[in-house]
Amino acid sequence: MARPEKRLITFEIDGREVRAPEGTMLVDAARMGDVEIPYFCYEPKLGQPVGACRMCLVQIEGMPKLQTACSTPVKEGMVVTTVSPEVKQAQNAVVEFLLANHPLDCPVCDKGGECPLQDISYGWGPGASRFTEPKRHFKKPIELSPLIAIDRERCILCYRCVRFSQEISEDHQLVFLERGDRTFVGTADGAPYVAPFSGNIIELCPVGALTSIPYRFRARPWDVEQGGTVCTLCPSQCNVSLTIRDDRRVLRVLARDNAGVDDGWLCDRGRFGYQAFHSRERITRPLVREGTSLVETSWERALAAATQILARAGASAAALVGGSASNEEGFLVQRLIREVLGSGSVDSRPAEAPDAELLRACADPALAAAVSDIDHADAIVVVGCEPVDEMASLDLRIRKAVRRNGALLVTLTPTPSRLDSLARVALRYLPGYGAEALAALNAALDTAGAGDASALREVANRAGLVRGVHPGPPLDVRFDGAAARPLDPPAGAHPDGGEDAAAALASAAALLAEARDVVVIVGERGLVAGGRERAARSALLALLERLGVRERESAGLIEVPFGANGRGLREVGCLPGIGPGLADAPAGKAWSELPAALASGEVGGLLLYDCDPLTGASDRAAWERALAARSAATIAFARFRTETVERFAQVVFPAEVYAEKDGTVTHPDGRLQRLRQVIARADDVRPGFLALVQLGARLGGRFDEVFASSQVTELVAGAVPFYAGLDAGRIGGKGVRWQETEAAASAPRAAAAAAAGSTAPGDDAAVAAAPNGDASGRLLVARQPALWACEETVRAPVLRFLRPRQRLALAPADAQRLGVRSGERVRVASAGGELVCEASVRSAVPAGRAFLIEGLGADGAEALLGHEAAQPCVVERVEGVA
Numbered sequence: 001m002a003r004p005e006k007r008l009i010t011f012e013i014d015g016r017e018v019r020a021p022e023g024t025m026l027v028d029a030a031r032m033g034d035v036e037i038p039y040f041c042y043e044p045k046l047g048q049p050v051g052a053c054r055m056c057l058v059q060i061e062g063m064p065k066l067q068t069a070c071s072t073p074v075k076e077g078m079v080v081t082t083v084s085p086e087v088k089q090a091q092n093a094v095v096e097f098l099l100a101n102h103p104l105d106c107p108v109c110d111k112g113g114e115c116p117l118q119d120i121s122y123g124w125g126p127g128a129s130r131f132t133e134p135k136r137h138f139k140k141p142i143e144l145s146p147l148i149a150i151d152r153e154r155c156i157l158c159y160r161c162v163r164f165s166q167e168i169s170e171d172h173q174l175v176f177l178e179r180g181d182r183t184f185v186g187t188a189d190g191a192p193y194v195a196p197f198s199g200n201i202i203e204l205c206p207v208g209a210l211t212s213i214p215y216r217f218r219a220r221p222w223d224v225e226q227g228g229t230v231c232t233l234c235p236s237q238c239n240v241s242l243t244i245r246d247d248r249r250v251l252r253v254l255a256r257d258n259a260g261v262d263d264g265w266l267c268d269r270g271r272f273g274y275q276a277f278h279s280r281e282r283i284t285r286p287l288v289r290e291g292t293s294l295v296e297t298s299w300e301r302a303l304a305a306a307t308q309i310l311a312r313a314g315a316s317a318a319a320l321v322g323g324s325a326s327n328e329e330g331f332l333v334q335r336l337i338r339e340v341l342g343s344g345s346v347d348s349r350p351a352e353a354p355d356a357e358l359l360r361a362c363a364d365p366a367l368a369a370a371v372s373d374i375d376h377a378d379a380i381v382v383v384g385c386e387p388v389d390e391m392a393s394l395d396l397r398i399r400k401a402v403r404r405n406g407a408l409l410v411t412l413t414p415t416p417s418r419l420d421s422l423a424r425v426a427l428r429y430l431p432g433y434g435a436e437a438l439a440a441l442n443a444a445l446d447t448a449g450a451g452d453a454s455a456l457r458e459v460a461n462r463a464g465l466v467r468g469v470h471p472g473p474p475l476d477v478r479f480d481g482a483a484a485r486p487l488d489p490p491a492g493a494h495p496d497g498g499e500d501a502a503a504a505l506a507s508a509a510a511l512l513a514e515a516r517d518v519v520v521i522v523g524e525r526g527l528v529a530g531g532r533e534r535a536a537r538s539a540l541l542a543l544l545e546r547l548g549v550r551e552r553e554s555a556g557l558i559e560v561p562f563g564a565n566g567r568g569l570r571e572v573g574c575l576p577g578i579g580p581g582l583a584d585a586p587a588g589k590a591w592s593e594l595p596a597a598l599a600s601g602e603v604g605g606l607l608l609y610d611c612d613p614l615t616g617a618s619d620r621a622a623w624e625r626a627l628a629a630r631s632a633a634t635i636a637f638a639r640f641r642t643e644t645v646e647r648f649a650q651v652v653f654p655a656e657v658y659a660e661k662d663g664t665v666t667h668p669d670g671r672l673q674r675l676r677q678v679i680a681r682a683d684d685v686r687p688g689f690l691a692l693v694q695l696g697a698r699l700g701g702r703f704d705e706v707f708a709s710s711q712v713t714e715l716v717a718g719a720v721p722f723y724a725g726l727d728a729g730r731i732g733g734k735g736v737r738w739q740e741t742e743a744a745a746s747a748p749r750a751a752a753a754a755a756a757g758s759t760a761p762g763d764d765a766a767v768a769a770a771p772n773g774d775a776s777g778r779l780l781v782a783r784q785p786a787l788w789a790c791e792e793t794v795r796a797p798v799l800r801f802l803r804p805r806q807r808l809a810l811a812p813a814d815a816q817r818l819g820v821r822s823g824e825r826v827r828v829a830s831a832g833g834e835l836v837c838e839a840s841v842r843s844a845v846p847a848g849r850a851f852l853i854e855g856l857g858a859d860g861a862e863a864l865l866g867h868e869a870a871q872p873c874v875v876e877r878v879e880g881v882a
Contacts, residue, residue, distance in 0.1 A: 003376045003554060011078040025049065026069040026080065027056050037082055038091065038120045040098075040206045041158040042070035045264055047167055047404060052159045053098075055120065057090045058082050066090055088124075095125035101136045102207075103153050111208030113221035117156070138184075145192040146801050147199060147213055147272060152184050155209040161185055161201035168265070170399055171195040185209075194802075196388055196787055197396065199271040203254060214272060214798045215252045219245055227678025228256050228733060230665060231270045232324045232564040232658040233792065236393040237667045238262040238270055239733075242659055248680040250274045250659055258734055260372050261667060263400070267392035272799055273792035277657045277679075281640045281795060284683035287652035294645070294652060299686065306635045306651045307698040310341060313605025313633060318345035318589055318597070321574045322611030323563010325688075326663035326675055328712035330565070331572040331580065331719065332692040332703075333609050338579070340701035344588025345603060348574035349562045350617040350867075351528035353590035358537040359570070360582050360748045362559065365739035367544050369519045369556030370669045374401050376554040379408040379515035381441075383540075384434045384526015388418050389787045391560045391668065394521065395419070408515060410508045411468065412437050414526070414869075415784050415851055416809075416844035425508040426468025427501065428846050431782030432530030432869030436463035438539035444509035445546050456502040465501040466846045517554040518547045524561045525617065525785065529869035531592075558669055562617065568666030571723075572716055580719035582748050592867055595619060598626035605633040609688075610655045612644045615857050617783070619867040621832055637688060640795060643857065654685040662709035663689070664716070664731065666738075672726055673735035721746035779814060779850045781828060782870035783862070789855030806837035806859045808875065810850040815841040818875060825878040828852070830864050830871045836878055850875065 006021040011029070018033030027037045028044070040053035051068040058069045061079035066086065081087065099121065106112040141149035157176070162185060165174035173193050177186045187193050202210050224243050231238045231253070239261055243252035253271050257264040276282075286302035287294040310317055319337045321330050330348065337346045347353075361367075374380060374397045388395040395418065401407040402422045409423045414431040417423075429437035440459040447455055512518060520543065527536045540557075549555040561567050572580050579585030589597050591613075597603040606627075613623045627634060627648040636649040645652055660682070661675045681687075689712050696703035706712055710728055717723045724743040726736060738744060786804050793803040808826055810818075820826055822841045827834055828850075837852070837859070845851065850873075852861035865871050 009074065009076040011074050011076070011080065013080040014082055020074055022075070023073045026058065026072045026074050029074045030069065030080070030082070035082060037069045038124045039070050040116065040120070040156060041160060043160055043204060045168070046160065046163045046204075050159055050163070053094070053156065055091065055094050055124075057087060057094075059084050059087055091124040092126035095121055096129050096131070098156050099125070099129060100131045101153065102156070103135060103137075103151075105154075109154070109208040110211045110216055111205075115208060116206040141211070141216075143192070143213070144186070144210070145194050145198060147268065147798060148193065148202060149211050149213050149216060150185065151209050151211070154207050155185060156207055157183055157185075158206055160204040160206070161210060164197075164201055164204055165193075165195070167403065168396060168399070169195055169197040169200075170403075171197075174201070196267050196269075196392060197265060199268045200255070200265055212252065212272075214275065215243075218251050219243070224251060226254075227659075227676065229659060229661075229676045229678050230673045231266070232665060232675070233270050233273055233790070234267070235323075235391045235561055235564050235566060235668050236262060236267070236270075237564060237665055237673060238266055238393055239673070240266065240270065242274070242678050244679055248682075250277055250679060256733075260370065260734065261671065261673070262393045263397060265393055265396050267787065268802075269392070269787060269790065269792055269799070273790075273796050274659070275798055276640075276792050276795035277659055278682075279640065279795040282682060283638055283641060283645075283652060283654040284685055285654060286684070287649075289650050294641075294649070299684070302651055302653060303691075303694055303698060306653070306695060309605050309633050309635055309650065310607070310695065311699060313341070313603075315342040316602065316604035317341045317343045317607065318594055318603045318605070319347075319607040319609060320591060320594070320611050320613060321346070321348040321569055321609045323348065323561070323566050323569070324658065325565060325569060325610050326661055326665055327565065327568045327572050327672075327716050328663040328709055329609065329688045329692065330569040330574045331716045332689055332696070332712060333607065334573040334579070336692060336696045336699070336701065337607070338573075338585065340696050340699045344576060344586035345594070345597075346574055346588060347576055347591040347594075348569040349524065349528070349566060350591045350613070351524075351562075352531055352533065352592050353576045353587070354578065355534045355537065356578050356582065356584060358534060358541070359575075359578065361541055362537060362557065363571075363582060363747060364749070365670075365744045365747055366550045367557050368670055368739050369549070369554075369558050370671075370737060371397060371558065371667075373517070373554040373556065374398060374407075374519050374521075374558075375405065377401060377405075377407050377515075377517045377519040379410065379512055379518045381410045381412065381512070381518060381520045382417070382419060383412045383438065383520065383522040384414065384529070385521065385523025385560045386413065386415060386417050386785065387521070387560070389785045390523055390525070392787060394558075394560070398422075398521075408511050410511065412441065412508075414529075414782060416468070416842060420468045420844065423468065424511055425504050427504055427508070428464075428466045428468060428849075430464030430870070431780070431849070432532075433463050434526045434529060435532050435535035435539050437465065438536060438543055439463070440465060440505060441508065442539060442542050442546060444505045445513060445543075448506070448509040448513045453502060453506075456505050460501040460505055465505065467500040467504045468844070512547060517552050518549060519555060519558065520544060520547070520549070521558045521560065524559055524566065527559075531867075560668055565665040567668050567670070568664070568672075571666060571720055573719075580716070581721050581723075591618070595622035595626035598630045601629075603630070606630060606635070608634065608636040608638070608644065608649070610637050610639065612638075612642050614644050614862075615642075615860065616855050616862060617867075618862055620858075620860070620862040621866060637691070640791065653688075653691050654682075656681060656685055656688055660685065662687070664713055664726075664728075667735065669737065670739045671735040671737045672723070672731050674728055674731050674733070721748075778872050779810065779875050780848060780870050781808070781830070781850045781852060781861075781865065781873040781875075783854040783865055784809070784851040786853045786855065789853050789860070804853055804856070806835065806853055806856055807840040808837055808850050808852055809840045809842050809845050810875070811845040811847045812841055812843055813847045814850065814875075815839065818877060820875075820877050827876050827878050828864060828873050829875075830873045832866050832871075833864055835859060835864055839877075
């Protein structure tokens with residue numbers, strides 16, 4: 001769907017002429033003429049207005065009755081009055097009615113001082129009430145969830161919270177219960193409202209009915225101040241405003257609207273994870289190991305010990321950089337390793353060394369899509385990722401595009417996806433077979449309309465494709481005014497049948513062939529799974545070329561990286577063989593190669609910058625052995641006393657949380673954003689860039705010229721050609737996409753062969769038949785990320801109830817064959833070990849496959865599967881209930 005053209009019209013409001021885009025709702029257009037119209041229920045982010053509160057009534061010439069400004073679009077020549085006696089009387093009546101049963105407990109209400117109801121009552125209310133009857137009272141507060149409290153007597157039934165649950169997050173949990181004057185907000189079944197984005201209803205509430213339990217009674221608006229920065233807990237990089245008390249304590253996290261990034265929404269991990277900033281387990285002073293224990297020490301001693309370790313390692317040193325590191329920190333780490341120590345072993349993702357040419361091809365500005373392009377796409381293809389778990393706000397963006405603009409969605413994932421219910425076509429491929437899945441979609445596009453069913457069955461079987469169990473209903477969508485050709489539902493008697501998958505593949509190809517603007521969202525996890533990134537990226541590039549995204553305005557690629565700043569770290573040189581600006585650099589050991597190199601002594605020293613290789617997509621067992629062999633040569637920058645720190649680190653420097661940092665990060669769509677220090681650093685925590693500068697200077701590097709983070713930003717802009725000219729002032733509060741600057745012309749160009757891609761996996765794509773389960777209980781077990789398998793659910797007390805327990809998600813057919821029911825314990829054993837967990841029978845899981853959550857440390861999938869995307873495992877029932 002092409003971006004709508006904005007035509008300006010002229011209308012009159014309160015005697016003044018105002019120009020506004022045609023179709024703008026009157027309540028918004030009035031602001032362009034410096035006229036304020038009060039409202040409660042209206043919120044543009046919620047979609048079409050409902051006109052529920054009647055607070056925005058105005059008089060429009062030619063209309064006999066007062067009209068709601070929130071649901072009336074402006075038109076040429078419209079004459080509006082907001083100050084007539086009739087309007088004033090209506091506004092007074094609405095306020096008087098809303099306050100008839102409102103408790104008027106402003107002195108103790110958390111919303112007091114920042115409450116729209118207060119402001120509107122003073123500005124547009126009658127000043128007195130004719131109601132003398134006793135007010136209604138309810139039990140208060142009621143815990144709507146462990147995070148949100150509701151005071152029912154304050155609720156004005158504006159419908160905002162219910163609309164968010166029904167129309168934005170689509171969790172469909174909140175509803176209006178009862179009728180008439182007994183109506184109240186709750187969940188349909190009375191269960192707690194627990195959902196990934198539930199906290200947004202607190203901000204949406206225009207009164208004090210919905211409040212944050214962690215913030216409740218902690219402060220008043222005049223006691224605190226707000227500080228804007230960027231959340232780095234996931235790649236969404238949402239813009240946030242932190243509520244701060246006494247310059248050092250964060251009490252609340254609010255959304256800071258930036259339509260180009262997050263649409264003004266936050267996930268609960270970003271909204272409530274701030275409690276981890278002040279955790280008792282936080283490292284706030286340098287530590288050195290004495291015997292078997294870590295003891296606090298001075299910065300001077302810690303720097304001296306770290307310098308000695310790195311100097312001894314020299315060119316055999318290596319570094320791993322965590323995804324939450326800033327561009328400046330990543331740049332200094334790679335400079336320290338490469339220029340000062342003479343090593344090429346620096347990495348920022350748990351995978352094999354990438355192909356530089358293919359990375360450069362994927363970074364081509366002509367192939368890049370902005371997050372806002374999703375809003376205007378005709379079709380969206382999600383490949384190899386689950387947005388809600390890996391880049392949370394992206395999930396809401398995709399739902400918005402499908403719901404409001406009729407975008408057609410295709411999901412091509414190894415695991416069941418929350419988006420499947422919206423998808424026109426949902427396909428599953430074998431874990432680790434992303435290259436084959438992309439090649440299959442390319443082949444389907446090449447044969448679209450040819451009806452070569454046997455060829456499609458062959459490529460579908462090669463990728464282990466099966467049809468998703470919950471595809472969405474057909475959508476009536478138009479492209480450029482012409483009706484899209486109706487697509488018949490895929491044929492096949494069984495959702496796991498090969499013919500069904502081939503037919504679904506043909507449907508997806510027919511859909512994409514007719515769409516003009518297509519946004520492809522691909523997960524880096526899916527690309528590197530199976531150790532065949534080159535084949536997957538080649539097939540991805542071929543798909544992008546086949547879809548013609550270069551020539552389209554609202555089309556292109558968005559790659560979801562492993563870490564929050566994965567793209568920025570890549571572009572400043574934190575990959576083996578790839579330097580700043582994606583330029584060639586001396587080869588070194590990749591993340592996946594380091595365990596063996598450490599264990600053998602080939603790598604003599606390891607710098608861990610805000611990362612934990614024992615948790616996540618790493619091979620936990622291999623890393624345990626490697627770190628045990630080189631614990632005397634391990635230096636860590638860490639925020640908390642993790643298992644890696646406690647067991648293996650020789651020297652530990654306290655790392656900053658994002659609220660303490662100055663610097664920049666790069667969004668997955670190429671937007672550079674500013675991290676601003678909004679609270680004082682805890683105790684003896686120092687800026688990470690400054691510690692790296694001091695280490696570099698002690699080792700003989702030329703780091704003495706750096707004293708401020710802004711100077712490091714200048715060094716980054718000088719080393720990365722396509723960041724040229726991007727300083728803190730130009731980046732500002734909204735950020736700048738480097739693809740939209742003059743410097744984008746200096747982005748490296750890949751060789752023609754790499755840019756052209758390939759429609760089939762390369763020679764490294766040896767495909768074996770996938771096990772479909774057998775009598776011995778063998779299943780193909782794969783890893784699956786989870787939003788709540790993170791540090792915040794360990795360190796933030798309010799989020800601990802969301803910490804997932806390990807469970808094995810398996811298909812009903814496999815559960816029946818194994819004699820397992822949901823909730824029972826099962827033993828999962830591979831060649832590398834075993835674990836006992838809970839069984840979760842899910843109809844959306846294809847037969848023969850099962851999934852474990854990664855990121856849970858010793859209980860995570862990484863402890864069982866090593867570096868593999870999936871392994872055949874024996875699954876058997878264990879007596880008892882988990």
